[in-house]
Amino acid sequence: MPKAMRDVFGETLCELKENPKIVVLDADLGSATRALKFKDVCPERFLDIGIAEQNMVGIAAGLSTCDMIPIATTFSVFITGRAFDQVRNTVAHGNLNVKLVGTHNGVCVGYDGATHEAVEDIALMRSVPNMVVLVPADAKETEMAIKAAIAYKGPVYLRISRIAVPDIHGDDYKFCIGKGEVLRDGTDVAIISTGIMTSRAIEAAEILLKDGVHASVVNICSIKPIDRKLIVEVAKRTKRIVTVEEHTIIGGLGSAVSEILSVEWPVPIRFVGINDEFGTSGAPEVLLEKYKLTAKDIIRAVKSF
Amino acid sequence: MDNVALKKTANELRKDIIIETYNAKSGHPGGSLSAADILTYLYFEEMNVDPQKAKDPNRDRFVLSKGHAAPGLYAVLSLKGYIPSKDLKTLRHIDSYLQGHPDMKHTAGVDMSTGSLGQGISAAVGMALSAKVQKKDFRVYAMLGDGELQEGQVWEASMFAGSHGLDNLTVVVDNNNLQIDGSVKEICSPYPIDEKFKAFNFHVINIDAHDFDQIRAAFKEARETKGKPTAIIAKSVKGKGVSFMENAVGWHGKAPNEEQYKQAMAELEKNGEALA
Numbered sequence: 182m183p184k185a186m187r188d189v190f191g192e193t194l195c196e197l198k199e200n201p202k203i204v205v206l207d208a209d210l211g212s213a214t215r216a217l218k219f220k221d222v223c224p225e226r227f228l229d230i231g232i233a234e235q236n237m238v239g240i241a242a243g244l245s246t247c248d249m250i251p252i253a254t255t256f257s258v259f260i261t262g263r264a265f266d267q268v269r270n271t272v273a274h275g276n277l278n279v280k281l282v283g284t285h286n287g288v289c290v291g292y293d294g295a296t297h298e299a300v301e302d303i304a305l306m307r308s309v310p311n312m313v314v315l316v317p318a319d320a321k322e323t324e325m326a327i328k329a330a331i332a333y334k335g336p337v338y339l340r341i342s343r344i345a346v347p348d349i350h351g352d353d354y355k356f357c358i359g360k361g362e363v364l365r366d367g368t369d370v371a372i373i374s375t376g377i378m379t380s381r382a383i384e385a386a387e388i389l390l391k392d393g394v395h396a397s398v399v400n401i402c403s404i405k406p407i408d409r410k411l412i413v414e415v416a417k418r419t420k421r422i423v424t425v426e427e428h429t430i431i432g433g434l435g436s437a438v439s440e441i442l443s444v445e446w447p448v449p450i451r452f453v454g455i456n457d458e459f460g461t462s463g464a465p466e467v468l469l470e471k472y473k474l475t476a477k478d479i480i481r482a483v484k485s486f
Numbered sequence: 487m488d489n490v491a492l493k494k495t496a497n498e499l500r501k502d503i504i505i506e507t508y509n510a511k512s513g514h515p516g517g518s519l520s521a522a523d524i525l526t527y528l529y530f531e532e533m534n535v536d537p538q539k540a541k542d543p544n545r546d547r548f549v550l551s552k553g554h555a556a557p558g559l560y561a562v563l564s565l566k567g568y569i570p571s572k573d574l575k576t577l578r579h580i581d582s583y584l585q586g587h588p589d590m591k592h593t594a595g596v597d598m599s600t601g602s603l604g605q606g607i608s609a610a611v612g613m614a615l616s617a618k619v620q621k622k623d624f625r626v627y628a629m630l631g632d633g634e635l636q637e638g639q640v641w642e643a644s645m646f647a648g649s650h651g652l653d654n655l656t657v658v659v660d661n662n663n664l665q666i667d668g669s670v671k672e673i674c675s676p677y678p679i680d681e682k683f684k685a686f687n688f689h690v691i692n693i694d695a696h697d698f699d700q701i702r703a704a705f706k707e708a709r710e711t712k713g714k715p716t717a718i719i720a721k722s723v724k725g726k727g728v729s730f731m732e733n734a735v736g737w738h739g740k741a742p743n744e745e746q747y748k749q750a751m752a753e754l755e756k757n758g759e760a761l762a
């Protein structure tokens with residue numbers, strides 16, 4: 182059984198306690214984000230700020246200027262939405278070494294419904310200068326992205342899913358900020374995806390292969406900075422692109438890819454994502470179907486060219 | 487309604503909260519149960535509302551700023567006649583209008599969508615202000631959690647309400663002393679809550695959230711207070727009415743399993759019979 186990505190987050194935090202600069206901040210959701218795991222092993226560097234996300238981000242900014250590496254954690258909707266101005270004007274404008282982690286995002290938040298389902302967080306964070314945006318696709322990549330974020334000096338937003346997805350990466354996987362990854366090579370079309378959708382992109386590519394369609398699958402964890410070179414290369418090779426994300430199609434991965442290709446190598450693109458609407462309550466798997474975020478939907482997009 | 491009738495209604499409301507969260511297999515029973523008596527009083531005694539005229543522009547308004555207590559709000563809306571009671575079992579289900587957090591677009595009787603803590607009170611201030619500007623005499627009620635008081639926006643809204651003397655606004659703090667990670671006092675203490683609201687120019691009343699005499703007197707006093715908004719600090723028990731949920735932090739956002747459901751319902755049944 183693969184691990185839920187938020188569980189990997191909690192476990193990786195515990196490993197990081199050896200770094201004395203690390204301090205973990207929580208806004209009364211530590212049980213859900215798994216940040217409380219860090220409290221168990223390192224209570225002296227765990228700060229429960231209370232239900233005050235804006236204050237948490239401001240406190241993190243202050244900590245970072247005094248030689249600490251703060252990791253501020255809550256649901257994506259609150260860290261990128263409620264605290265947006267604090268993120269923009271205090272953290273990013275100062276290029277401060279603050280790590281912002283959202284563990285519940287997209288419709289996979291599930292039963293809590295629209296108010297808790299960030300479907301625009303990538304767009305928000307991507308639009309802010311200096312911000313690095315990482316969206317891991319499985320358990321291993323979650324661990325590596327967290328470690329890369331800590332090694333990097335500057336503001337990072339990590340979008341970590343609440344759920345588990347099939348493992349894509351082996352133990353020897355190396356992740357590098359700014360680099361994308363070709364998981365499957367094919368010349369008919371390229372499926373460029375991020376986060377929990379990458380395993381679904383692979384599933385789609387396998388089904389397409391049976392129909393004689395050879396699809397490349399490119400995983401983009403580093404949404405910003407993004408691997409321009411790789412995206413242009415696959416566009417040249419496949420001439421058709423489908424982008425896939427558990428996020429609104431406005432301003433996310435699809436937009437990032439389009440911004441590059443429309444200038445450097447225009448090709449037709451289809452977008453699989455949330456179509457400018459809010460989420461709703463329900464089971465994650467049911468919601469992924471409702472919002473057309475399954476392998477079937479990726480295949481439909483590929484066949485629409 | 488006399489106190490016995492109110493207690494019976496509140497007991498029915500508590501049963502509905504258990505039925506809702508049991509069928510949803512998730513949701514927030516603790517903070518719904520602590521609010522049940524005050525929700526009952528608001529909808530059955532205090533507020534000028536009528537499900538037949540759910541959109542009446544002159545009706546009183548209620549904002550559940552602690553939106554996660556949606557099961558409590560839906561239960562009282564159902565008992566009052568806004569929502570068919572059979573629908574309560576669809577809480578949090580796919581395509582149900584009973585969302586995890588209140589959604590005014592889809593649910594009759596919900597005056598404001600909430601769920602992101604700290605925001606509802608500002609909306610309530612806006613409603614109260616609109617009554618003043620339009621010279622209408624409806625009243626506005628907002629219910630907040632005590633953990634919710636940690637959000638800075640609560641105090642921005644309170645400073646404005648106090649500064650503008652919004653005497654048509656009553657803020658109720660459901661003071662159960664618990665949030666998710668533990669006790670509010672230990673995590674980031676809002677105490678003294680009454681002195682804080684006083685300093686923001688509120689008239690402040692401290693009550694027991696489960697005593698209908700005190701609830702009745704407090705809302706009467708709020709109504710009679712002129713020139714200031716009122717804050718009712720209601721000392722409550724999280725999970726009130728279900729023995730194993732009372733004062734237990736673990737029951738903030740967890741649904742009862744079948745065995746726990748049966749026990750909770752049996753306890754509430756028995757409590758109802760004792761009132762008869």
Ligand SMILES: Cc1ncc(C[n+]2csc(CCOP(=O)(O)OP(=O)(O)O)c2C)c(N)n1
Pocket residue numbers: 208209210232234259263516517518520552554601602603604630631632633634635660662664665666670724738
């Ligand atoms: C802005 C925001 N941050 C975090 C949450 C997650 N959350 C839901 S309920 C809750 C605890 C609320 O505690 P309290 O206000 O005391 O409510 P009660 O005890 O009455 O249930 C938290 C942190 C949220 N809904 N909104």
Ligand SMILES: [Mg+2]
Pocket residue numbers: 631632633660661662663664665670
């Ligand atoms: Mg509380």
